[in-house]
Amino acid sequence: xxxxxxxxxxxxxxxxxxxxxxxxxxxxxxxxxxxxxxxxxxxxxxxxxxxxxxxxxxxxxxxxxxxxxxxxxxxxxxxxxxxxxxxxxxxxxxxxxxxxxxxxxxxxxxxxxxxxxxxxxxxxxxxxxxxxxxxxxxxxxxxxxxxxxxxxxxxxxxxxxxxxxxxxxxxxxxxxxxxxxxxxxxxxxxxxxxxxxxxxxxxxxxxxxxxxxx
Numbered sequence: 231x232x233x234x235x236x237x238x239x240x241x242x243x244x245x246x247x248x249x250x251x252x253x254x255x256x257x258x259x260x261x262x263x264x265x266x267x268x269x270x271x272x273x274x275x276x277x278x279x280x281x282x283x284x285x286x287x288x289x290x291x292x293x294x295x296x297x298x299x300x301x302x303x304x305x306x307x308x309x310x311x312x313x314x315x316x317x318x319x320x321x322x323x324x325x326x327x328x329x330x331x332x333x334x335x336x337x338x339x340x341x342x343x344x345x346x347x348x349x350x351x352x353x354x355x356x357x358x359x360x361x362x363x364x365x366x367x368x369x370x371x372x373x374x375x376x377x378x379x380x381x382x383x384x385x386x387x388x389x390x391x392x393x394x395x396x397x398x399x400x401x402x403x404x405x406x407x408x409x410x411x412x413x414x415x416x417x418x419x420x421x422x423x424x425x426x427x428x429x430x431x432x433x434x435x436x437x438x439x440x441x442x443x444x
Contacts, residue, residue, distance in 0.1 A: 231256040234270060235263075235279025237435035238403075240332040240396040241293040242280040247392045248297055250429035252304050256282075264439075293329065297389055310389045321390045324372070324383060328393035331365045332400055334358050339404045343439050362401065362408050366417065369394060373416040381423055395424030403437040 233249065233256050235242035249256055261270055267277045273289040274281045282290045282299075290296045301309035312318045338358040341350055373394075376383045383390045398421040402409045411418035424430050 231285060232259060232281075232283040233257070234259045234261050234273060234281040234283070236260045237433045238400070238437045239279055240335075240393075240400040241329070243399075243433055244329075244389075244392045244396045245280045245282060245293050245296050245300075246433035247396065247429045248300055248310065248389070250432050251310070251387075251392075252300060252308065254300070254303070260435075294325070310387065310392070317384065321384060321388050324369070324390035325393040327365055327369060328390070328397040331362060331369075332393075332397040334361045334365075335397070335401045335404050335408075338362070339439065359408065362405065366401075366408070366414060370414040370417050373420055377416055377419075383420075391420070391424060395421055395430065399425065399434075400437065 231249075231254065233242070233246060237243050237246060237260070246258070261279070263270060263277055263279055270277050270279065270281065273283060274291045276291070278291065280291075280293055280296060282296045284290065284299075290299055297310075301311060301313075306313055311321045335358075338355065341355055341358070345351075373383065379385050382388065383394070394417070398409070398417060402421070425434075
């Protein structure tokens with residue numbers, strides 16, 4: 231298998247963490263959505279990452295779809311979410327909040343990277359900042375409640391833990407003013423616990439955005 235995308239992307243990284251956790255071998259191509267857009271387009275016309283190229287040559291896109299395929303590959307006994315039922319819905323809800331959080335963080339980062347300060351939409355910046363803060367507050371409350379059941383969100387390590395952990399690292403690097411360990415200690419503890427895991431430590435890259443000049 232081939233995983234395309236850089237590990238500073240929370241979406242690429244959540245796939246990479248799952249691959250590491252499952253012990254699945256893959257080749258990593260750390261292509262940038264900016265500098266390597268045309269190379270990525272050969273596998274995904276949207277020029278987005280992650281892309282996972284399977285051993286059969288199929289290109290899987292979008293992190294949730296890729297992880298669903300990996301769960302099928304390893305089987306229900308090892309999958310990081312159940313195939314159906316309330317537990318699956320609960321896990322997918324946390325994943326959706328975390329990936330939505332990461333998506334807003336990326337949008338806000340690009341607003342700062344791609345526009346001069348006098349051309350930024352303050353309405354958009356304020357909206358993204360509000361969405362980040364309020365979603366982090368919801369996750370903080372839910373993680374605080376979940377902590378009573380153990381180290382991980384639903385008792386056992388799952389895609390929910392991965393998605394939140396990857397989103398938190400990205401936000402902490404892209405928007406450090408938004409994260410506040412004192413204000414959200416449950417999320418800070420969750421992030422530290424995830425980053426200490428071998429599957430996380432194996433796929434880490436400092437955030438770097440290099441926009442190719444036209």
